[in-house]
Amino acid sequence: MTLLQTTDLTLTRPGGETVLHDVSLQMAAGERVGLIGPNGAGKTSLMLCLTGVVRPTDGTVQMDGSTLSPGGFHRDMGFVFQQADDQLFSPTVAEDVAFGARNLGLTGKALEAAVNAAMDRVGITPLADRPVHHLSGGEKRLACLAGVLVMEPRLLLLDEPSAALDLRNRRRLIELLRSMDQAMLIASHDLELVLELCPRVILIDDGHIMAGGPARDILGDAGLMARHGQEVPHSLTHQGHIAHAHQRAI
Numbered sequence: 001m002t003l004l005q006t007t008d009l010t011l012t013r014p015g016g017e018t019v020l021h022d023v024s025l026q027m028a029a030g031e032r033v034g035l036i037g038p039n040g041a042g043k044t045s046l047m048l049c050l051t052g053v054v055r056p057t058d059g060t061v062q063m064d065g066s067t068l069s070p071g072g073f074h075r076d077m078g079f080v081f082q083q084a085d086d087q088l089f090s091p092t093v094a095e096d097v098a099f100g101a102r103n104l105g106l107t108g109k110a111l112e113a114a115v116n117a118a119m120d121r122v123g124i125t126p127l128a129d130r131p132v133h134h135l136s137g138g139e140k141r142l143a144c145l146a147g148v149l150v151m152e153p154r155l156l157l158l159d160e161p162s163a164a165l166d167l168r169n170r171r172r173l174i175e176l177l178r179s180m181d182q183a184m185l186i187a188s189h190d191l192e193l194v195l196e197l198c199p200r201v202i203l204i205d206d207g208h209i210m211a212g213g214p215a216r217d218i219l220g221d222a223g224l225m226a227r228h229g230q231e232v233p234h235s236l237t238h239q240g241h242i243a244h245a246h247q248r249a250i
Contacts, residue, residue, distance in 0.1 A: 001028060001029050002027070002028060002065070003027055003028055003029040003030075003031070003063065003064065003154060003155060003183050004025075004026065004027040004050070004061075004062070004063055004155055004183070005024075005025070005026045005027075005062045005065075006024055006025050006049075006059060006060065006061050006062075007024050007060050007062075008022045008023070008024055008058060008059040008060075009022070009023040009024070009046070009049055009056050009059035009060070009061065010022055010023070010056060010057045010058040010059050011042075011045055011049055011054065011057055012057040018057075018207060019042050019045045019207050020042050020045055020046060020056070020207045021207045021208050022059070022208075023042075023046060023059070023204075023207070023208075024059075024209075025202060025212070027155070027183055027185065028183070029154065029183055030181060030182070030183050031183050031184075031199075032177075032183065032184045032186065032197055032199065033183075033184070033186070033198055033201070033202060034186050034187075034188065034194035034195075034197070034198035034200070034201040034202070034215060035047075035186065035187040035188075035201075035202050035204060036187075036188070036191065036194060036201055036202070036203050036204070036218075036219075036230060037204040037205050037210075037228060037229075037230070038205060038228060041204045041205045041206065041207070041228075042204050042207040043187040043204060044082065044159055044187065045207075046187075046204070047079060047157045047159055047185070047187060049061065049070075050077065050157060050185075051074065051077060051079045051157065052068060052069065052070045052074060053079075054070075055070035063076055063077065063155070064076075075151060075153065076153050076154040076155060077153055077154075077155045078148035078149070078151060078153035078155070078157065079148070079157045079159070080141075080144050080145055080148055080156065080157065080158045080161060081159060082160040082163060084137070084141055084143070084144050084164075085140070087144045087147065088132040088135075088140060088143060088144060088147075089132075090132065091131060091132070092128070092129050092130060092131060092132065093119070093124060093127045093128055093129070093130055093132060093135070093143050093146075094115055094119070094128040094129065096132055096143060096147055097115045097118055097119055097143065097146045098111060098114075098150070099147065100147055100150055100151040101114045101115060101118075101150045101151060104151060114150050115150060117150075118146040118147070118149045118150035119146050121146065121149055122142045122143075122145050122146045122149070123142065124139065124143060124146060127143070137164035138166060138169035141161065141163075141165060141169070141173070142169075142173075145161075145176075153182060154182060154183060155183045155184070155185070156180075156182045156183070156184045156185070157184075157187075158177075158185070158186045158188075159187050160187060160188055160189065160190075161173060161177070161186060161188065161193075162174075162188065162190045162193050170190075170193070174196055174197060177197055178197060184197070184198075186198060191219055191230070191231075191233040192233050192234070192235060194215065194219070195215055195216070195219055195233050195235065198215050199214065199215055200212070200213065200214060200215060201213070201214075201215040203224070203228060203230075205228040205229070210224075210228055211224055216236065219232060219233055219236060220232055220236045
């Protein structure tokens with residue numbers, strides 16, 4: 001079943017620069033898709049158009065077949081910003097996590113239960129009363145994720161989710177995302193993370209979708225990746241070397 005669909009999505013800046021050109025894509029319920037490409041390719045702009053934060057110049061965004069209104073609040077869609085400080089603004093972690101749920105109308109014990117469940121899901125319950133500006137980079141990332149999960153969206157849009165994370169927190173995040181049922185569109189330069197989490201990948205460059213398909217096919221295509229400022233993930237290169245060595249031995 002198609003959950004998200006864009007048709008000819010185009011975004012032109014007031015100065016005349018077109019940053020998205022006729023972007024059409026589909027995502028199924030529960031599907032995890034990686035969005036890759038060089039800096040300035042249009043990944044974040046695409047996500048902002050999907051959420052309605054930025055109004056596209058042309059084209060449509062649909063969820064479950066219904067066209068979404070730019071600038072509107074879409075409960076089924078949760079966006080985790082690339083910069084955690086752009087998303088966290090309440091005095092404490094618990095208050096920040098509660099913000100979205102409170103806007104959905106939750107109050108009292110129902111609100112408290114939802115906030116506690118979201119914080120527990122990402123493992124930050126001990127940080128509930130900590131000021132958000134006292135969090136580490138990894139803790140801020142998890143607090144942002146909890147603030148989205150509390151609204152129980154069906155689609156997560158994650159912009160560079162592993163940015164600023166050390167190896168331990170990166171691994172923790174990967175395992176957490178792997179355990180979730182939500183559909184995910186993950187924009188990242190961390191191609192190993194994309195390879196682990198996303199069976200399908202979309203390559204975008206200069207605002208155009210250049211390729212899409214199985215993650216290993218796209219990420220393992222050295223020529224395609226090089227043409228768009230990317231490198232084949234080390235794990236795929238290493239596997240290739242092992243395969244060649246095995247063939248020579250045989």
